[in-house]
Amino acid sequence: MDAKIVLSLEKVTKKYPGVLALNNISIDFLEGEVHALLGENGAGKSTLIKAVAGAIDVDAGIIKINGQEYHEMTPSLSRSLGIEVIYQEFNLVPTLSCSENIMMGESVGSSIFFNSKLVDAKASEVLKQFAVAIDPKKLVQELSIAEQQIVEIAKAVSKNIKILIMDEPSAPLSVAEVEIMFDIIKQLKQKGVTIIYISHRLEEVFRISDRVSVMRDGCYVTTKNTKDTNRQELIKLMVGRELKESYPGRKNPPGDIALEVKNLTGNGDKNISFVVRKGEILGISGLVGAGRTELAMLLFGAEPIQKGEILLNGQPVIIKSPLDAIKYKIGLLTEDRKGQGLFLEMSIKWNISFPIAGRISKYGIVNTKKEDEIARKYKERINIKTPSLLQQVINLSGGNQQKVVLAKSLAAESDILIFDEPTRGIDVGAKQEIYQLMTDLADNGIAILMISSDMEELLGMSDRIIVLCEGKLAGEVKKDQFEQHYILDLASGTH
Numbered sequence: 351m352d353a354k355i356v357l358s359l360e361k362v363t364k365k366y367p368g369v370l371a372l373n374n375i376s377i378d379f380l381e382g383e384v385h386a387l388l389g390e391n392g393a394g395k396s397t398l399i400k401a402v403a404g405a406i407d408v409d410a411g412i413i414k415i416n417g418q419e420y421h422e423m424t425p426s427l428s429r430s431l432g433i434e435v436i437y438q439e440f441n442l443v444p445t446l447s448c449s450e451n452i453m454m455g456e457s458v459g460s461s462i463f464f465n466s467k468l469v470d471a472k473a474s475e476v477l478k479q480f481a482v483a484i485d486p487k488k489l490v491q492e493l494s495i496a497e498q499q500i501v502e503i504a505k506a507v508s509k510n511i512k513i514l515i516m517d518e519p520s521a522p523l524s525v526a527e528v529e530i531m532f533d534i535i536k537q538l539k540q541k542g543v544t545i546i547y548i549s550h551r552l553e554e555v556f557r558i559s560d561r562v563s564v565m566r567d568g569c570y571v572t573t574k575n576t577k578d579t580n581r582q583e584l585i586k587l588m589v590g591r592e593l594k595e596s597y598p599g600r601k602n603p604p605g606d607i608a609l610e611v612k613n614l615t616g617n618g619d620k621n622i623s624f625v626v627r628k629g630e631i632l633g634i635s636g637l638v639g640a641g642r643t644e645l646a647m648l649l650f651g652a653e654p655i656q657k658g659e660i661l662l663n664g665q666p667v668i669i670k671s672p673l674d675a676i677k678y679k680i681g682l683l684t685e686d687r688k689g690q691g692l693f694l695e696m697s698i699k700w701n702i703s704f705p706i707a708g709r710i711s712k713y714g715i716v717n718t719k720k721e722d723e724i725a726r727k728y729k730e731r732i733n734i735k736t737p738s739l740l741q742q743v744i745n746l747s748g749g750n751q752q753k754v755v756l757a758k759s760l761a762a763e764s765d766i767l768i769f770d771e772p773t774r775g776i777d778v779g780a781k782q783e784i785y786q787l788m789t790d791l792a793d794n795g796i797a798i799l800m801i802s803s804d805m806e807e808l809l810g811m812s813d814r815i816i817v818l819c820e821g822k823l824a825g826e827v828k829k830d831q832f833e834q835h836y837i838l839d840l841a842s843g844t845h
Contacts, residue, residue: 362411391747432512449473597810614658633812681759749780
């Protein structure tokens with residue numbers, strides 16, 4: 351018996367000024383399948399999601415739900431048909447609690463009055479599925495990026511869903527949290543829920559999907575049974591050319607110690623000590639809440655240090671603010687590049703030159719010629735793809751936004767760079783560029799600390815790995831000890 355088609359797009363087209371975002375797209379999605387949707391940034395995946403969710407109007411084509419044709423889709427109609435979307439950019443209310451976000455729009459209890467205890471209880475039931483200790487009463491703005499992602503997923507699965515669209519849901523999650531999410535997906539699939547899964551992590555696609563569709567430049571390329579294809583074929587279909595997915599080799603060994611941390615305590619971390627050498631990529635691993643980003647914030651001066659010592663090139667320094675960190679040539683590429691790393695409404699040039707505005711100014715007036723030279727230099731050096739340096743950063747792809755964040759730190763002449771989830775939400779082609787840039791920087795003597803939840807990335811890029819568990823250093827893993835289960839054992843505190 352053939353599987354039932356629950357969602358069908360027929361010749362769907364969407365145009366923006368100068369861009370054909372969706373070009374005559376036709377795809378079917380089956381009941382109870384996990385259907386992966388792949389493509390580079392700019393392929394049209396996000397536009398397709400928004401069309402199905404009713405967030406945008408399409409210019410032509412038909413959307414069919416269970417055989418019923420819809421020439422116009424609205425958010426309320428989409429939700430009433432059982433469609434829920436977990437967007438890559440969170441759709442949460444920061445000033446409300448986790449439980450209020452999860453149960454938003456739901457009728458809870460029989461009273462006309464808001465029953466906070468009942469709402470908290472219902473939300474707790476949903477959160478229990480994730481085996482993560484998140485207080486339902488806690489405000490969303492107080493959560494980490496990974497915890498916010500779990501709340502987003504919990505919010506979606508709490509509804510009576512028929513079709514769940516997940517856009518890069520695993521990006522901020524550690525390996526353990528991803529496994530929990532996969533269990534949830536399996537449960538939903540058994541209930542007949544259709545999952546449309548968008549991810550740049552191909553290992554996940556092969557792990558959980560039944561079929562995979564590829565898009566490129568706004569066009570539909572093909573759909574394949576996942577078991578009948580392989581990584582290289584999918585990469586070629588996505589980028590339109592052969593692209594070897596690998597980690598660049600290193601030319602130079604690490605040198606002298608650039609950064610030494612002794613018994614660093616603060617921001618939830620306790621007595622953390624380690625060193626990183628010039629030209630070394632030090633990976634930082636750990637589960638959600640382990641204290642990885644918290645450590646980055648301490649080193650960058652964004653959170654106060656309670657005790658401990660930081661030494662640069664053997665000399666103790668005091669870092670009380672990001673300005674101090676920049677002065678000591680420490681740069682941070684934040685996990686939340688849009689919320690913390692960029693001024694989205696400002697130009698590429700403005701973003702790159704902002705940290706060094708004092709250096710290129712006289713009497714409070716920026717030397718625009720110098721600003722142009724510096725912005726152009728780093729645009730060309732790290733290949734930021736844009737028609738103009740005056741382009742607003744919000745209009746760039748995820749990979750190019752990440753390059754602008756990197757350009758800021760390079761313009762500030764950083765000797766130590768902290769990359770927090772450097773390839774989150776970035777397509778396979780852009781990933782290779784970021785990896786090559788990081789390798790080139792290390793080969794030129796830059797010390798790199800790389801926080802990553804992507805185990806393949808950690809193992810492929812790092813010279814050494816330190817593992818955090820509950821705000822403490824759980825262990826250090828040398829290159830010849832690299833093994834996923836060993837690192838997970840350290841991260842979970844079982845080793």
